[in-house]
Amino acid sequence: MKSLCMSVVAVFVVCAGSLFALDVAEDELRIGGTIRFESNEGVPDKVETVAQIRGIGAALGRSAGSPERGYYGRYRLLHVVDPSQKDLFDADILVLERSATVDHIRNLRYIIGGYLAAAYGYSQADADLLARFVTVYNAVYRGNMEYFGSKYKQAVIGKLDAARAGLSTNWRDWPGGTEILVPLSDATAGSLSAVDTGAITDRQVIEEVRKQEDKGIESRKDIVDLKERQIEEQEKKTGEQKQAVQEERRQAERREKETEAKLAEVREQKKTAEEKTPASREEAKALEQEKANLAKQEDALQEQKTQVEEDKKAVTQKEADIAAREARTEEKKEEVRQDRREIARDQEEVLQRDSLAAVRGIPFIKVGASAQGRLLLVDPETGEVLADSPEQAITVRAYEAFGGGLAVILQREGAASGKLAVLERGSLKEKISAREEVYPQSYFQVNGSEIFAVMRDQGKWYLGKYDANLALLARSRTEVNPETFILFSNANVFVEDTGGKVVPLRLGDMAEDLGAKP
Numbered sequence: 001m002k003s004l005c006m007s008v009v010a011v012f013v014v015c016a017g018s019l020f021a022l023d024v025a026e027d028e029l030r031i032g033g034t035i036r037f038e039s040n041e042g043v044p045d046k047v048e049t050v051a052q053i054r055g056i057g058a059a060l061g062r063s064a065g066s067p068e069r070g071y072y073g074r075y076r077l078l079h080v081v082d083p084s085q086k087d088l089f090d091a092d093i094l095v096l097e098r099s100a101t102v103d104h105i106r107n108l109r110y111i112i113g114g115y116l117a118a119a120y121g122y123s124q125a126d127a128d129l130l131a132r133f134v135t136v137y138n139a140v141y142r143g144n145m146e147y148f149g150s151k152y153k154q155a156v157i158g159k160l161d162a163a164r165a166g167l168s169t170n171w172r173d174w175p176g177g178t179e180i181l182v183p184l185s186d187a188t189a190g191s192l193s194a195v196d197t198g199a200i201t202d203r204q205v206i207e208e209v210r211k212q213e214d215k216g217i218e219s220r221k222d223i224v225d226l227k228e229r230q231i232e233e234q235e236k237k238t239g240e241q242k243q244a245v246q247e248e249r250r251q252a253e254r255r256e257k258e259t260e261a262k263l264a265e266v267r268e269q270k271k272t273a274e275e276k277t278p279a280s281r282e283e284a285k286a287l288e289q290e291k292a293n294l295a296k297q298e299d300a301l302q303e304q305k306t307q308v309e310e311d312k313k314a315v316t317q318k319e320a321d322i323a324a325r326e327a328r329t330e331e332k333k334e335e336v337r338q339d340r341r342e343i344a345r346d347q348e349e350v351l352q353r354d355s356l357a358a359v360r361g362i363p364f365i366k367v368g369a370s371a372q373g374r375l376l377l378v379d380p381e382t383g384e385v386l387a388d389s390p391e392q393a394i395t396v397r398a399y400e401a402f403g404g405g406l407a408v409i410l411q412r413e414g415a416a417s418g419k420l421a422v423l424e425r426g427s428l429k430e431k432i433s434a435r436e437e438v439y440p441q442s443y444f445q446v447n448g449s450e451i452f453a454v455m456r457d458q459g460k461w462y463l464g465k466y467d468a469n470l471a472l473l474a475r476s477r478t479e480v481n482p483e484t485f486i487l488f489s490n491a492n493v494f495v496e497d498t499g500g501k502v503v504p505l506r507l508g509d510m511a512e513d514l515g516a517k518p
Contacts (some may be wrong), residue, residue: 089151193234197226436464
């Protein structure tokens with residue numbers, strides 16, 4: 001299998017039936033001092049888009065609720081729920097079989113995100129956010145059966161293998177050696193609380209995320225936002241249940257009063273019957289029948305009273321359960337408040353640091369004797385070099401503000417091909433890079449939140465469309481001249497094809513109709 005470059009966004013690649021990915025960015029790769037995900041490196045022979053990667057997870061999620069489902073013998077999803085045991089987590093367990101070919105952390109997250117969206121109705125943004133924290137969570141607790149045993153129901157523990165539970169940080173260990181746990185607190189489709197966010201963002205997980213250069217602020221803010229929406233959902237649900245239980249109590253108390261009144265009436269009738277003296281044999285027989293009937297009525301009413309008492313006990317238990325849920329909601333509110341305070345402190349620290357870095361210098365491409373160049377940050381007054389770009393040369397003397405940094409095309413290490421990358425504004429370190437081979441002298445152009453460049457797929461050149469994380473969203477069906485100019489006009493992007501003809505491609509439906517506009 002070819003080696004892959006690491007980058008924060010990965011596209012999914014299939015090579016001889018294998019799953020590949022884009023390169024992982026440093027801040028994505030280095031989740032923390034102890035959690036560092038390593039992915040396969042290399043240029044793919046065939047590329048697939050992010051949507052196609054998520055499709056694997058979506059296929060696993062479409063049969064949500066079934067105890068087990070698989071995907072072509074490569075991936076298996078176990079849905080383990082035990083209503084008889086409370087106070088511990090149910091779980092979904094994603095098993096990577098020996099034939100699993102995912103070899104990049106971003107691709108793995110796409111699969112998990114695709115599954116969560118399909119199984120529980122999360123928006124894709126929420127599902128991808130949860131997937132990110134799920135992977136860090138599983139890496140933090142890899143093989144920690146003592147922890148898993150304290151948090152998950154026995155039915156879940158019975159499905160785990162200590163040698164495979166959790167997620168290794170090395171992709172080579174994933175096939176046949178991975179059981180990713182997704183803690184469930186409400187395994188209901190459409191519920192924001194299906195996945196327990198408290199578990200996957202506990203103190204150890206957040207401390208790992210905080211070790212990122214940007215302290216993971218955006219992801220942490222997003223997960224807190226999701227927690228707040230979960231709280232709103234739970235409060236609404238609890239309020240409705242509370243009203244229903246209050247009505248149950250009123251009905252039970254009404255039935256209790258009615259039963260007590262009827263029971264008192266029957267007992268008074270029994271007392272009167274006992275005091276009667278029959279004047280004849282016929283009267284005596286009728287009196288005995290009356291007494292028997294009253295006794296039956298008393299027994300039946302006593303059974304009703306017992307049932308009402310049981311119903312009231314059940315209502316009391318429901319009220320206790322609601323009170324416990326309300327207490328947990330209050331705890332979650334305090335957890336969110338604490339999260340907000342910590343994020344605010346970290347954000348202030350990062351803003352101060354980044355504001356200093358932003359004024360350090362201005363970007364300048366130094367060429368020297370080579371046709372290629374290097375991106376520098378220079379002092380705006382003296383020209384003194386303040387920061388230098390990576391060792392790889394810049395193959396096109398151009399850069400674009402994009403993805404929170406500067407987009408450039410770098411020479412791929414050890415090869416004569418190029419790669420699309422985003423460098424950090426302050427340090428000029430490589431922040432993220434696309435895995436696909438890009439034409440070294442490709443014209444590249446930003447259009448809103450997307451960037452376009454010429455990339456190669458199976459030896460042919462096409463126009464590639466990437467998002468702000470350099471994830472491949474689509475590639476043109478039309479082959480292009482690798483030296484093509486790129487021009488946007490309304491809903492089209494114009495390129496030059498291999499025959500020298502200028503053709504418009506539709507931007508909005510590139511993923512489906514990639515040919516020239518009719």
